Amino acid sequence: MPQPKPKPAAPPAEVPVPKAVVSRLSLYLRELQHLVRDGHQRTSSSQLGRLLGFSDAQVRKDLAYFGHFGHPGIGYRCDDLIKAVRKILGTDRDWPVALVGTGNLGHALLGYKGFSHQGFRIVAAFDVDPARVGEAIEGVQVYHLDDLATHAIQQKIKLGMIAVPASAAQSVADRLVAAGIEGIVNFAPVTITLPDTVRQVGVDLAIELEQLSFSVVNRSSANGAEAGE
Amino acid sequence: MPQPKPKPAAPPAEVPVPKAVVSRLSLYLRELQHLVRDGHQRTSSSQLGRLLGFSDAQVRKDLAYFGHFGHPGIGYRCDDLIKAVRKILGTDRDWPVALVGTGNLGHALLGYKGFSHQGFRIVAAFDVDPARVGEAIEGVQVYHLDDLATHAIQQKIKLGMIAVPASAAQSVADRLVAAGIEGIVNFAPVTITLPDTVRQVGVDLAIELEQLSFSVVNRSSANGAEAGE
């Protein structure tokens, strides 16, 4: 009887994680937090799937990429699963964030309440407009863009958000990279090029509406359109 | 010689269009508009691909879902392709948009310059706060949410944006549906349920940062992370 148990406790497996799985992970987390707020202690793949419009099989498969979080016959403990997903996403810690651009959108990001709950905190804002530098918005100090690297290093900032006009976005991105930032959310409606050591996510508000407009115009077709998240 | 030419001029083909294709279409459009602004008259699948980080084959395949827009040996005329893509996306017309919620994010959306260039115009804003109703923000009148249906019908509004707290999002969504809206961009960090006659796109700002945080934490792995668009 050679090797009766070749896999005695398989570690989370060294399979590459599809990026679609990661984006659903955020949705699971959000839903789990709502469930807890509503007093639920446990849930199941079929409940999570129903709430989000996914199949139960997909929910189980997604979670199983990262470990064994559920209990056969029982389901998942919300608290435990939240902890596990936060650890996977990296939101089990605090992330100081730099914001560049304090126009309309910058103001909105500075005032956005949803970040802190997931561990994100804008600790410094940057602008080039002398009228804005020196101000404090929502309790966050606005510095000159030239001082980005100084503050980023001092405060160990790893994430940045770009909320400047499209024409300035690439040069701001370059400065963020030079300041040692490792991930950027770009709200400017332009493609920015980064060294592949730096991660990026692009959010283009007009494009979100375009995707809607397409679905509405081509509604007859089978467009379930739960896109965008 | 029976049926020498069974497909004499195949119409745009009745293949279902993958939604990933539609989201890339918006990126092609944005890039084409930048190319034109920079004085280019033509482009090619390889140039577009290089600019956006896609393969040339993918660009051609995506566009070919909708027709024959290119010229073998030559490439694509930017102007023509822009026109074609706008037609496909439905942004060759004007879209009046309703905004619900005039907090920080609502203000930013009202001031956002990028919408008009793609044919989107916020023509009415809605809130329940008596202090805000009656005001005009960025030239847009703020009405009470109770008057949503009236204005939506009068102004033929088909698209809506939700920028209210999570707790109010579902009820706002229900009202938008009742007002005859056909597509919704939801900025509230919550899953909303809609009849499947109504399209939706969700944008959760914290989730965008979570996706970044995951990529940064798991950077060692092959995470190209050009997600989010």
Add this chain to the structure above:
DNA sequence: TAGATTGTTAATCGATTAACAATC
């Protein structure tokens, strides 16, 4: 035990890539 639910495998489905004849 019967009922519920997981994690995982195999089967299906869909999307991307590579290759190339047709065209300019």
Add this chain to the structure above:
DNA sequence: TAGATTGTTAATCGATTAACAATC
């Protein structure tokens, strides 16, 4: 003509779904 580039087909790759033994 030679070089460039499209649209399309076939091959590859990846992601989702269905099914089910294992578990509680």
